[in-house]
Amino acid sequence: MPERTAAKEQKRRDTLTGFVRAEAQALGFDLCRITGADAIPEAKDRLGEFIDAGRHGTMEWMAETRDRRGDPRTLWSDVKSIVVFGLNYGPDEDPRGILAKPEMGAISVYARNRDYHDVIKGRLKEIATRFAARAGADVKVFVDTAPVMEKPLAAAAGLGWQGKHTNLVSRIHGSWLFLGSMFTTAELNIDEPEADHCGSCRACLDACPTDAFPAPYQIDARRCISYLTIEHKGSIDPHLRPLIGNRIYGCDDCLAACPWNKFAREASEMKLQAREDLKEPSIEYLLSLDDAAFRTFFSGSPVKRIGRDRFVRNVLIAAGNSGERRFAGRCRELTLDPSPAVRGMAVWALSRLLETSEFATFAAQRPSDESDSDVLDEWRLAGVA
Template sequence: MPDDDRQRDEKRRRKLTDFVKSEATALGFDLCRIAPPDSIPDAAEKLAAFLEAGRHATMAWMAETRDRRSAPRALWPEVRSIVMLGMNYGPEEDPRSILAKPDKAAISVYARNRDYHEVIKGKLKELATRFAARAGEDVKVFVDTAPVMEKPLAAAAGLGWQGKHTNLVSRDYGSWLFLGALFTTADLFIDLPETDHCGSCRACLDACPTAAFPAPYQIDARRCISYLTIEHKGPIDLEFRRAMSNRIYGCDDCLAVCPWNKFAAAASEMKLKAREDLLEPDIAMLLQLDDQAFRTFFSGSPVKRIGRDRFIRNTLIAAGNSGRRQLIDPCRRLLDDASPDVRGMAVWALSQLMTGQEFTLLAAGAVQELDEDVLREWRLAGAA
């Protein structure tokens, strides 16, 4: 290529690179870096090991999209640059403080306001529209639900590094980042990857209530409270119920304990603020939600996506762990619920809140149950 052409090409690349980063900042993204599509060559092997070990639990979509997920060009062969974006959602206070309030329910920080998928996707689409108009190139945007390995790509782009808890850690925002990706056919300047700064620290591993990390940089979703409360259908194994404490949607422990969070206080003014009514909701109030009330209360929240029955299942486990006898009546009323998942967890909660004699009398007068999972809860509770 002649020098003049090369210089024009370099100048265009620089202008487009600067443009996408400045527009990302204007739209409220805290971080914007660029990686080439071939920057995660070991992702396929790591994904294969994760799937073959069964650590994806019931998330069958991870296996079904394995080929497309393993490499960006498998998803879109024409991609030349990947713009990775991060938005800080760090909480004002340590979210673990609610664990000392057993009559309150703990909802993961990211779910205390609008669904971040919609927030990030809306901003990404606006960024893509502006960039495509300026560059004259094709673009695609992805947020979480698409078969894109955002965390390895974000590390390759330099937003941070994947910590021992497998989540992205940023020197600027700790473990609190929403991620999004913009794929484009434009040739942009790439950024250097970030170095791993975890060192000998294992705070995140030790903080996990259910020992979901078989080794540093590895996670087993089958033991993760976030998976159990959000993705898992049906009864939750007895092994994990006590460890769940009052966590009813997600778990922030491994994120909250990260020492790099001390830098997350430099929060964007555009950051989503938590809804006051989702900071410390009363378990007793949540147990009263029927389907319509649940949909109304969690309108616009990612919590709504798991459905009322799964949500009440989780809340009953929190009730059983609370030690609060005033929750006996709200739990008892749910023994007749239409959902077997709810009825089963109501049995367990009552077995934890009642005296042995009280529970024996309750079981003796219980209505005929036909669901095998619920019958199993009655048998297990009676044998305890």
């Protein structure tokens, strides 16, 4: 009897595992693998070390959710199996080509179309609904926004391994994978984790413009351009601004440098195609965006989530790095912008675009009612008391 029961249970696991894999394939996911709720015991300590070292910067939500984030069972005590889905979003060409065009803004590949959170979560909900009905089990789906450490879970499930740039690397899809997960109370067949195949390669580490990797497999978000241009709300370190170049939202350098990208298979039909107007948007046009125009231009894009002021701050850094004097007129106008973040970066950009004497003349004629301390600091940094 025990053997018969075990065989029956295994058959049920096989059936449900096959069902969820078939559903994933039908909805366009490139990878679907499964791990257990106890698969990442080392994640909590690693996360703690990262936060205790202050490498999370101003992302306080990471510190606030560290306990739930470090162990899936703390997030949901009843979870038994975790299904991790991967979607290849690899670009058709090396995205670093735009870095040689300083008059254009470089937007990270993942953000050049619809917000992937919405796209993937919608598909996962479809799978979860059908799976729950078939399995008679509870399910929850997550796409990046919940306190789930999806990269360690994906590595444990065998989608790939966390490379030296801390992102997931796949022998099939390189460094270009969106991840989503489905937690369930059902017992499913567990996949083997993937071995680390980075070897002695350090291409991703050497590619980082701001030296954001203190050591292989470690990242300091405070120096990461993706963090600085997306998550960081305050003033960006003046020493890092010139290194940002024309990257106005995110940075793909470490991902694009990964040699495993050479072996990436063609992406699935579900792949999000980049909007043409987001591949190489003009800095001059982006500097002209007010809040309404920003919301319209980036409708449906994840860029919209950071808001117009933070985005224009980024564009002004790119303008200051461009050497394009023609941007100076709009930068002058933006020194009077309602947003202190925009005013401050407009000052910095102008100080780099204008001749010293010309900038000094402009500064002497500026309004004297500036009261924001960060903006005043930018004037002082530019040599104007």
